[in-house]
Amino acid sequence: MEELQRRLLEMGGLVEAAIHGSVQALAQRDGEAARQVLESEERINRMEMENDSLTIGLLSRAGTDAGGLRLLVAAIKINHDLERMGDLAANIARRALTLMEEPPVKPLIDIPRMAQLAERMVGQSLDAFVQRDAALARAVLADDDEVDGLRDSIYQELARFMQEEPGTVPRALNLLFVARNLERIADHATNIAEDVLFLVEGIDVRHTG
Amino acid sequence: MQLSRSHTLASPLFRKILLSAFVLILATVGSADFLMTRYTEQRELELVQQDLELVGQIYRERLSGLTAEQVEDWARKADGQSGARVTIIGTDGAVLAESRRERGSMENHAQRPEVRSALKGGTGVAKRHSASLGVDFLYVAEPARTGDGKGVVLRLAVPLARVNESLRAVRWRILRASLALALLALIAAYLYTRTLTRRIRNIQSYAEGLANERLSEEPELAEGGKDELGALAGSLRGMARQLRGMVELLRVESERREAILSSMKEGVLAVDEELRVTFCNEAFLRAAGAAAEAPDHKPLVQLARNPGFLSLLRQVLASGDTVRGKLPLAPASGRSFEVYAKPLDQGAHRGALAILHDITEVERLERVRKDFVANVSHELRTPLAAIRGYAETLLDGALEDAEHNRQFLEIIRSNAIRLTNIASDLLVLSAMEQDRAEQEPAEAVEVQSVVEAALRTVESAARVRSVALLIEEQPGLRVRGQRFRLEQALVNLMDNAVKFSRAGATVKVESGMTTEGMVAIRVSDEGIGIPSEDLPRIFERFYRVDKARSREAGGTGLGLSIVKHIAEAFGGTVRVESELGKGSAFTLTFPAA
Known part of the structure; x- marks a missing residue:
């Protein structure tokens, strides 16, 4: 059980680094960072499979109490969320590699902010998992709205660019995908926070507005 | 430490010592009592026997003067006098006379042990139940002769009951004495054991205290006897002192290490x-x-x-x-x-x-330094390239071009001025660093006069751009530092403010005391403002928010860097607030002189 938790956190660390690297690749046009993210994606995928079989092994063991079962169920979900975040970070890294080949559409302001926020949410959701901290998990849930707001303003801004200057459309579309990926990373962080609440308080906060 | 009685009794050591003392005392006193009683009994019997033998001696004399017929009467009389039963037995065992019974009812006494001894010529002694009288008797039999020369056995007997009675009294006295002795011994044993146990207890709890690291709380051990326990307590005390010293040493050491690591x-x-x-x-x-x-x-x-x-x-x-x-x-x-x-x-x-x-800061500084070198060369190269380019153009024949040659020379001159400005600003910066290293003497500088001097320097530029200069100051403020440096800082700030203001705008210079007792000078404008992401870097050398515009305005990119150096040389700080499109405000804060 402890081993599982340790592995989830280690995987979380990889995912955090991947997200950070992908945004760095994008903002600073750092091809090396992007390639590292793509490499770590494979490791993350491997870890997901290993964690899954570990969890299934633990599940089939008799005599697990209610708290233990909750942890295992949460672990399955967190494992999946982390793996998806790794994929999304890899997507961002790929877009960053494409964008590097062309001059920037505009100075990036909102995307790094959004990335910072998403990164913080991922970190906090994992910290909440470590410390079984319901308050921290709730803070992550609250941040999600801000990410959604940022995504909307990025959409509008990019739409304006595309209308004014059709030459920027392919690049703007790539940025749009990046924003979408970041927003989905934030969603997965929210999922983890919800799992933590389920783990700590045994309540289900999904789909309650 | 005071132990309660029950506490003492509960101690296994106490119980063991007391129990063995108890057993020992009882065994000693018991066997003494037994031996004493036995001895006394023996003595008593011997005395009675001696008495009887003595009486027998006298009776034998008497008997030798009596005939067989007189014997019976005599026996009864003698019994009445001495209180001892008298039996006279013939050599064949037939009872010839008996003081307490009829002769005819007596059986033959030849087989009685005392009689048998007497018949052999000695004195026979026996303690026995009398079959004739049904009482315990001590018998003493001796050979004797009657007056008619006939050999008989004279047997005297006293009932043992009498002996026993006096014996019982003696035995009881001995027993009482023994009991009293045992009791005294027990009390003494109890008291001694209790003291011993208490002392051991004290030492034990003291040692436990040591083991439980309650070194500082534990009161000093009061044990001070001159025996082995006292010595043990003494060594324990010594050990405790050493332990306390060592623990203290370790604590100090670990605290120091902890402090070092955490700081x-x-x-x-x-x-x-x-x-x-x-x-x-x-x-x-x-x-x-x-x-x-x-x-x-x-x-x-x-x-x-x-x-x-x-x-x-x-x-x-x-x-x-x-x-x-x-x-x-x-x-x-x-x-x-x-x-x-x-x-x-x-x-x-x-x-x-x-x-x-x-290494965040180290890396940042590294970046700043790299940027600085790149910037210096870039800043120097641009005007130099212009000067060289226009000079070559002039040499290539433009010198004769009356229409342009003057304009080209103007450009060369303005670039040369820029180079001069950069050089002098760099000199100022390096001089500032020198100052800091050499601790230039500081004087009390009156802020009001410095602001006015700075104002005179930028007045003309403000007039050209039709920017109004507004001074609001509190008189009498003084700071410590070098006057010309403070003036330079203010000129740089005011010059910037004027340069980035639109025509008709106002540049305000305010001075006053802060609530913390610091002197603050604030230069604010209504200009274009600074983007927030640039704010942290504007005090870096050659950092320009808008490169083209700044250069066009004649800046060297060093002005704010110089301001920051000066503020720090004065022991103060410089702060910037800015909103894009609304203007910027720079505040210098110094300790008052």
Whole structure:
């Protein structure tokens, strides 16, 4: 059980680094960072499979109490969320590699902010998992709205660019995908926070507005 | 320490000592009593026997003067006088006379042991139940002769009941004395044992106190006897003193170490083979962005998840080599660390030690320096290229071109001025650094006069751009420093303010005291403002928010850097607030003189 938790956190660390690297690749046009993210994606995928079989092994063991079962169920979900975040970070890294080949559409302001926020949410959701901290998990849930707001303003801004200057459309579309990926990373962080609440308080906060 | 009685009784040692004393006393007193009683009994019987023998002696004399017929009467009389039963037995065992019974009813006494001894010619003594009278008797029989020369046996007897009676009284007296003696001995044993137990108890609880590390709380051991226990207490006291000294030494040492580790700027982390935290200091917790709590053998991933850091430590554990690396510990914090990790051998426990040095600032400075060198060459090259270009154009024939040659020369001159400005600004900066190194003497500078002097310098430029200059000041403010430096800082700020203001705008210079008792001078404009992402870097050398515009305005990119240096030389600070499109405000704060 402890081993599982340790592995989830280690995987979380990889995912955090991947997200950070992908945004760095994008903002600073750092091809090396992007390639590292793509490499770590494979490791993350491997870890997901290993964690899954570990969890299934633990599940089939008799005599697990209610708290233990909750942890295992949460672990399955967190494992999946982390793996998806790794994929999304890899997507961002790929877009960053494409964008590097062309001059920037505009100075990036909102995307790094959004990335910072998403990164913080991922970190906090994992910290909440470590410390079984319901308050921290709730803070992550609250941040999600801000990410959604940022995504909307990025959409509008990019739409304006595309209308004014059709030459920027392919690049703007790539940025749009990046924003979408970041927003989905934030969603997965929210999922983890919800799992933590389920783990700590045994309540289900999904789909309650 | 005072022990209650029940407490003392509960002590196994006490019980053991007391019990053996009890058994010993009872055995001694009991056997003494027994022997005494036996001895007394023997003595008593011997006395009675001697009496009887004595009486027998007299009776034998008497008997030798009597005939067989007189014997019977005499026996009865003698019994009446002496109180001893008298029996006279013939050599054939037939009873010739008996003082307490009829002769005819007596059986033959030849087989009685005392009679048999007497018949053989000695004195026979026996203690026996009398078949004739049904009472216990002590018999003494001796050979004798009657007056008619006939050999008989004279037997005297006293009932043992009489002897026993006097014996009982003696026995009882002895018993009472024994009991009293035993009781006294027991009380003495009890008291002694109690004292002994208490002393041992005291020493024991003192030693327990030592073992439980309650060294400072434990009162001094009061035991001071001159025997072995006293000596034991003495050595215990000595040991306690030494222990106390050693514990104190260790405590001070560990506190010092703790203080050193926690006051270190560098993060320190120790992990075991399974990457569990065995020690970390506050700096490490800060670096990891973890909540400050005792790590207590938690897995490291709960504190720091950075994959680079984890794999670096694993590498150290696997290879046993020292590893260095640069990495961000918590990517979100934006800080980077140089990590120095080496294996840690603590006997059977292998692990790794990591020291983290925050190099965020170092890296930033490095970047600033690189930027500076690049900028200096760039800043110098641009005007030089212009000068060279226009000079070559002139040489190539434009010198004759009356229409343009003057314009080209103007351009050459303005670029030369820029180079001069850059050179002098760089000189100012390096002089400032020199000043700081050499501690130029400081004087009390009156702020009002400096502001006015600075105002005169920028007045003409303000007039040209039709920018109004407004001074609001509190008279009498003084700061410590060098007058011409303060003037330079104000000129730079006011010049910037004028340059980035639109026509008709106002530049305001305010001075006053802050609530903290500092002198503040604030230069604000209604100009274009500074984008927030540039704010942290505007005091860096050659940093320009809008490069083209700044150069066009004649700036060297060094002005604010000089302002910052001056503020620091005065022991003060410079702060900027700005809103894009609304204007900027720079505030200098100095300690008052």
